[in-house]
Amino acid sequence: MKIAILNCLKANEVCAGAACLTAFNGKSRNFERYGDTPTELTAFARCNGCGAGIDGGFKEKLDRIIDEGTEVCHLGVCTKDFRTKEECPTITAAADYLSEHGVQIVRGTH
């Protein structure tokens, strides 16, 4: 199963990606669903920051995720407002784009 992880650049200021990768490598938390199915990480990407939207560079990254044959993309912490937990519209648009190109979306990594 080819899997990508897409995260919020703002969250990345304090995030080494370790918890996502620990969950991916150990098939725990939101990766538990894959059981004995072999998994391969195709991409570990971030958005291009608040205000950038789906700019040319971000679209390039999304297209690369698709071109790599990614079957599922897990969204990490992608909330516009950490208090309300409302999903950032840029990430929603990115998820919709991936979904339209056949990539299944799972909200959550760990």
Ligand code: SF4
């Ligand atoms: S655009 Fe959204 S996902 Fe990207 S850094 Fe800003 S809040 Fe995070």
